[in-house]
Amino acid sequence: MLARGERVLGIDNLNAYYDPALKRDRLATLDGAAFTFLPVEMSDRPALMAALKAHAPRRVIHLAAQAGVRYSFENPQAYVDSNITAFLNLLEWARADGSVQHIVYASSSSVYGGNTKQPFAVGDAVDLPVSLYAATKRADELMAQVYALQFDLRLTGLRYFTVYGPWGRPDMAPLKFARAIFEGRPIEVYGQGDMRRDFTYIDDIARGTVLALDETGHFGSVPHRVYNLGNNHPEPLLRFIDVLEAAVGRPAVRVMQPMQAGDVRETSADIDLTIRDLEWKPTTTIDAGLPRLVDWVRGYYHYDGR
Template sequence: MKVLVTGCAGFIGYHVAEALLARGDSVVGLDCLNDYYDVRLKQARLERLRRQAGFAFHHLDIADKDAVRAVITGNDDIVGIVHLAAQAGVRYSLVDPYAYVHSNVMGHVVMLEAARRLGRLRHMVFASTSSVYGLNTEMPFRETDRVDTPVSLYAATKRADELMGHAYAHLFGLKLTGLRFFTVYGPWGRPDMAYFSFAKAIMAGEPITLYEEGRLRRDFTYIDDIVAGVVGALDRPPEDPCPPRLLNIGNHQVEEVRELVHLLEESLGRKAIIRSAPKPAVDVEATYAAIDAIHTLTGFTPSTPLSLGVPRFVAWFREWQAKISVG
């Protein structure tokens, strides 16, 4: 089948595209390759996809409706969409809020419009986030919980994506699944996220900043588990479009951030220099996913504890750092 993957040069998009190609699907990939983080990493991911048969890439901004429409027109046999392109990261939404409205609001509407014009489309899966749970304190977070207390503009735009999805499902019968990802990490990961920036600083002998002595808790989810959940969800369109499906996709294990640091120190063979700071207002205390819904639907059973995933990330990280240091 032909699947459109937005954000295919990004961390999750790259891995999902690889998995789809590996099972014989053809993939139409979209990405604008923006410089939110090291573009060399996006280009290297893309290079690996380009070597594979069945992959076609379009360098474009998903908020550019004419450019997206042109791709859709030339690919009217697309049956699935995995929409992952977005401005990610909670802290950067304090720096450039407009980037979030551009990619996550305008870009999302463009993708919904594209989806409803694809006559053969069976299902569109799109990225939401655990951040939509905002100030909720009841753990684990469940899809049935109220989610109207976002603490970052990022979270607010992702919640808006879910709500816009509801309107499109209701109006046009579009079959949609929003996946609420919980702190995804692993090889080919994102340099702006704590696990990656900590690894870089520890290797360089530079200090890292730990909020609340590393006592914030996260449901860290390994990329291979995420990919299994994304593909499993894609393959199972909802029977009724409305209401659209929303699913948590997390590891269902909560770890303190200081445990992440400890595992990084072990794998890197170096001690971290730690500076403490209070939690910024855009960060949440804890995340913890109830995953019964995605388990029932797809059999999703995450199998990678942090103690296994961190060394795998570090093995790749060393190779990547060596590669970019020689240019």
């Protein structure tokens, strides 16, 4: 957004779910007069209202959330606060403001939960969440539907499928695995490795998110729509690890583990609707994307000896 000359307000509470130093380092790449950052707790409604009133953004990309499937069994309250209350506060601000043009918000492939039909399509019923994380993301979609219907707010939900790449989340397998392989530590391979994921490269996700924000021609009578942003090419977890090993240049020490509570064995995205409306297609395979992740990991965590 900055590269194409927009003014951007960034909001984040910089919480310690994972090392906030990484969040600050990401922010440090975004300096410049067009970018303002405010450390705001979005579940604090007066604080969020004050920040948004002062800066009056016209378009919003709402990514803030308590992410992570497994952690939702340890700290369920964080999911309700950051995924439901925070989103409600954003919707309430938009409702009161009255001139917000479009809000794009992050949903998740996890809303497909226990569905067995593959690939997952936006029109499928999504009533079988297997984690509280998934339930809160689905709740966001339902809340968005109501606010679009009742208050004529334009809202687009994006169901992201396992995103990876430089600057990624340290609690997710790609980054965790890459670091462990560099350090010669064992990696835990869940589901005995019998899992397939529609790993999606960050630049494809970023491009799709901006396209969704810009492209507003496909709303129906209720101005709310949902798209899958996934790679449309599920990869066996074991092949994913093979490619990672090759990029690091060292073998992984694999420790096979059973499936974890809340995990799903396969995620695969049907992106026909996304291609039709947004003309978006992912272009980065794991063979191209994982080496870029590994290059970033090597530099950021000083595995290159510097």
